[in-house]
Amino acid sequence: MFVWLEDKRRIRRIGRWFGWLSLALVLLTMLTGYGITKFRIVDPLTAGILGKAVSQRWHETVGLLVLAALALHVGIALWSRWRGAQD
Amino acid sequence: MRQRGARRALSRIIPLMAAWLVVACAGAGSGPSAASSGPVEIRQYQGQNLSAISDILETDIAGPQHVSLDTYRLKVSGLVNKPLELTYDQVLGYDHFSKVVTLRCVDGWDATILWEGVRITDILAAAGVRDGAPVVIFHAVDGYTSSLPLAYLQANDILLAYNINGLTLPAEQGFPFMVVAESKWGYKWVKWVDGIELSSDTSYRGYWESRGYDNNGDGSGPMFEP
Numbered sequence: 001m002f003v004w005l006e007d008k009r010r011i012r013r014i015g016r017w018f019g020w021l022s023l024a025l026v027l028l029t030m031l032t033g034y035g036i037t038k039f040r041i042v043d044p045l046t047a048g049i050l051g052k053a054v055s056q057r058w059h060e061t062v063g064l065l066v067l068a069a070l071a072l073h074v075g076i077a078l079w080s081r082w083r084g085a086q087d
Numbered sequence: 088m089r090q091r092g093a094r095r096a097l098s099r100i101i102p103l104m105a106a107w108l109v110v111a112c113a114g115a116g117s118g119p120s121a122a123s124s125g126p127v128e129i130r131q132y133q134g135q136n137l138s139a140i141s142d143i144l145e146t147d148i149a150g151p152q153h154v155s156l157d158t159y160r161l162k163v164s165g166l167v168n169k170p171l172e173l174t175y176d177q178v179l180g181y182d183h184f185s186k187v188v189t190l191r192c193v194d195g196w197d198a199t200i201l202w203e204g205v206r207i208t209d210i211l212a213a214a215g216v217r218d219g220a221p222v223v224i225f226h227a228v229d230g231y232t233s234s235l236p237l238a239y240l241q242a243n244d245i246l247l248a249y250n251i252n253g254l255t256l257p258a259e260q261g262f263p264f265m266v267v268a269e270s271k272w273g274y275k276w277v278k279w280v281d282g283i284e285l286s287s288d289t290s291y292r293g294y295w296e297s298r299g300y301d302n303n304g305d306g307s308g309p310m311f312e313p
Contacts (some may be wrong), residue, residue, distance in 0.1 A: 036194055040148070053299025055114060058191065 015076030022069040025062055031046055032059040110279065118161045127252035129201055135187055138198035140252055143260055146194060148294060149255070151259040159263060161210075165285035168215030175249075175263050181205035182193045184246055191306050192273035204248035207240050209246040219287050225266055226282030233277050233293035234302075235268060235283070243269060245279065268304070275304040 035042040035055025043051050050058075130137050145151065145217065156175045163171040191197040205221070224234045241244070246267040249256055256262040261278025268275035274295040276296050277279060297300045 036130075037146070040150075051298050053295070057311060 007081060012078060012080050015073055015080065016067065018069050018073035019021070022066060022073050023070055025066040029059065031061045032062060035059070040075055095229065109210075113208070123277065126254055129207065132187055132201045135199070137201055137252055139258065140254070140260060141198070142196070142198040143190065143198055144192065144194070145259060146273070147229065150230050153284070154228055154263055154279060154281075157261065159281065161264065162282045162287075163210060163214040164282065166217040166220035166287060167211070168217060168269075168287050168294050169213075171210070172310060173210070173213050177204060178247070178264065179249060180212070180240045181209045181256050184244065186212075186246060186267065186269070188267055188269040190273055190276060193300065193310050194273075195243050201252050202244035202246055202248040203250035203253075204264070204267060207245050207247050207266070207283070210247070214285075218284055220285035222286040222289055222291055224282075224284040224291060225277040225280050225283065226278050228279040228313070231277060231294045231297065233266075233275050233304075234286070234291050235266075235271070235275060245269065270306050271304040272300070272306055272310065274300055295309075 031042065032050065032055040035046075035050040036052055036059060039052040039055070042055065109254055113185065126290070127160055128140060159175055161171075161173040161178055163173070173188075182205065184206060185201060185203045187199060187201050189199045190198050221242060222234050222238050223237050224232055224283075226232050235245070247264045248267045249264055251257075251260055251265075256265060261280070264280040266275070266277045266280060268277075274293075296304075296312075301312050
């Protein structure tokens with residue numbers, strides 16, 4: 001079932017994608033953080049999409065997603081190093 | 088050679104840093120609070136430590152408002168028998184009360200402050216509230232609005248504060264008047280109040296309430312509308 005996991009290159013690629021996802025989520029965390037405290041700037045800049053309330057709701061959720069994506073990114077990187085050392 | 092250059096640079100920088108530290112420390116002790124003989128901010132009240140006024144962060148929709156008392160009037164309108172237009176001094180003519188209340192902001196900070204003010208219900212009694220007006224809408228100079236139930240104001244003796252930690256409200260904190268909506272989230276604490284409107288509209292939503300925040304605004308309840 002997990003034969004594709006044997007393809008190290010593919011796994012590394014997935015790890016890299018989680019890295020990019022982490023970066024995007026970190027940027028979103030920062031933006032929503034500014035959306036809470038600097039709403040007078042962020043709200044008009046985002047055409048009202050990131051108002052204070054929306055920013056606050058997203059900020060609370062995105063934090064957990066960042067941790068999950070970062071953990072996967074680091075975990076996959078460590079795992080592929082470990083597998084590489086074994087081979 | 089490189090090491091000698093670095094050492095020479097350090098020998099120049101260190102005395103400069105030391106001099107700066109001496110000047111900064113000397114300056115810290117002779118700030119305006121230490122030198123001024125005017126009223127001093129209260130930081131302890133009946134054995135309770137108070138937050139500093141500066142702990143209240145600026146989260147207002149249009150920045151601090153500067154209100155002139157020459158033109159200022161507190162309007163009491165809506166479902167009242169006698170609409171009022173009160174000057175600052177007239178409002179201060181009502182009985183004064185003090186309370187230590189913690190302001191909790193949805194942004195995550197809080198500040199425990201000694202508030203002094205008049206009871207909002209005393210002003211409403213002077214205007215004579217008509218039957219069927221369960222909602223009190225507060226209007227601010229900057230266009231901000233929020234509402235509170237009349238029953239809540241009556242049950243909790245909610246203050247319209249003019250003093251904060253023993254000092255007159257600064258412009259940044261809502262001079263001339265601020266609603267001390269104890270046990271409610273900070274967005275219910277209207278600053279720069281210039282209007283109190285009695286309304287029958289129970290579906291009324293204030294500035295932040297119409298943008299997703301909970302209309303009850305209970306500090307122990309949800310922050311957002313479901």
